[in-house]
Amino acid sequence: MADTLRSVNPTTGAEFGDPIPETGPDAVARIAADARAAAPGLAAMRPTERGDLMRAVAAALAAHEEAIVAVADAESGLGDVRLRGELTRTTGQFELYAAYAETGAALDIVIDHAAPRATPPRPDLRRLQIPLGPVAVYAASNFPLAFGVAGTDTAAALAAGCPVVAKAHASQPATAVMLGQIITEALERRGADPRLLAVVSGFQAGLDLIRDPNIKAAAFTGSIAGGRALAEEAAGREEPIPFFGELGSLNPVVVTPEAVAQRGAALAEEFAASMTLGAGQFCTKPGVLFLPEGHGLDEALAEAVRAKQVHPMLNRRIQEAYTAEASRLAAHPQARFAVEPSLEDDGFAVTPGLVEAPAAAIDGDDTLLHECFGPTALVLTYADTAELERVLPQLPGGLTATVQLASSADAVAQKALPLLAERSGRVIVNAWPTGVAVTHAQHHGGPWPAATNARHTSVGTGAIARFARPVAYQSTPEPLLPEALHDDNPLGVQRVVDGVLEPAGKA
Known part of the structure; x- marks a missing residue:
């Protein structure tokens, strides 16, 4: 029989609820392969389609507020008021990232037309960001909603066009399973591939996940020791992958x-x-x-x-x-x-x-x-x-x-x-650091050991950039270019053309 996790009430120290099976190696491999298979469909979505999908997730989470808060409180002891506020923040992240993705700003499109008379002559160059692929998200315990299975890392990865495999935190296994079910059901109702999000449970499953070749990036919020161990796993793979860890901070x-x-x-x-x-x-x-x-x-x-x-x-x-x-x-x-x-x-x-x-x-x-x-x-x-x-x-x-x-x-x-x-x-x-606004200008990161990469944030729209990479097309005929790079801007997304910003909506 597979090992199981049990929910524990921090107020009493007593176990409660049904046992939750840990995810075995074969199941982790299957889930990661499913995420890789679902990735092209998400990457191919237009920005508006991706935004609609994320808003559907936000609406589904809000619709299940009572059930989510009840199980999260039972497993965390954080209280009804705190968790309702945290759920509002969680759905707000999805909505903000959806709106940002719809503008095309996350694509970071830059077009420099050819200049044959320049010295030396300059070719036509067009750059945009493309999704990395499936992302492993390690849920945090101190914010079971805003940094959990449905948290900022998951929202940012989906906005970038990346499927997510989330590893449940051992302190809130039932919360993680519930959030995963709500999100996958919302995806299915929207006509999207439900394999765009999955949840795995158990310590070994977390290691198996980051080692799986179908996983192309990982995000973690937690201790320095845990983050360092996962970062070493990510770097030690045959194909190393980027690891974005938010670790300890004295503030x-x-x-x-x-x-x-x-x-x-x-x-x-x-x-x-x-x-x-x-x-x-x-x-x-x-x-x-x-x-x-x-x-x-x-x-x-x-x-x-x-x-x-x-x-x-x-x-x-x-x-x-x-x-x-x-x-x-x-x-x-x-x-x-x-x-x-x-x-x-x-x-x-x-x-x-x-x-x-x-x-x-x-x-x-x-x-x-x-x-x-x-x-x-x-x-x-x-x-x-x-x-x-x-x-x-x-x-x-x-x-x-x-x-x-x-x-x-x-x-x-x-x-x-x-x-x-x-x-x-x-x-x-003249303020206090507890409280991190989810905005465009926010930076939630810092030099080691606050984060494994001080250039990146895990909160705010800048968090999306972690899960994409740039590709430049040189001297490529328009029919072969991604739609977002066409001269007539059919998607109406934000772009920089010959050094001049074209705001979203200009087609």
């Missing part, structure tokens, strides 16, 4: 002396709220807070953190790793607990914590510069601007970096911002 916050003087008490409360949001299991949790010496916020920070009631952790392994990592941080010779976290008796519940140390503790020593996944953060006190300028470049790469300042004339902020931009993918001023 530092620098508070200037002027900001402390202006609104110190409010900043302490806001930091505690952001740091403990979702039980500190957000990839953008502010994990390091830089405060000036003599800030006077010790008691306010400790009280704000102690007052927070957090959701249970996602699973037993994460719960146990949380307190172990917090204790490791506090064991540093220059560090101490300001608030010591603990494990609670019910399910995977924990209490939040706070570790304090001088900023000098990280100068030439990265012991404290490791993410504690969960509602504990590190507070570092800096002596002056010179010390900040010395230690900030030593931070590991991150998804975000934040400066809390008093005004644009704040001298500390002026020094800190460019240093933080060198180490992060998104720089924030």
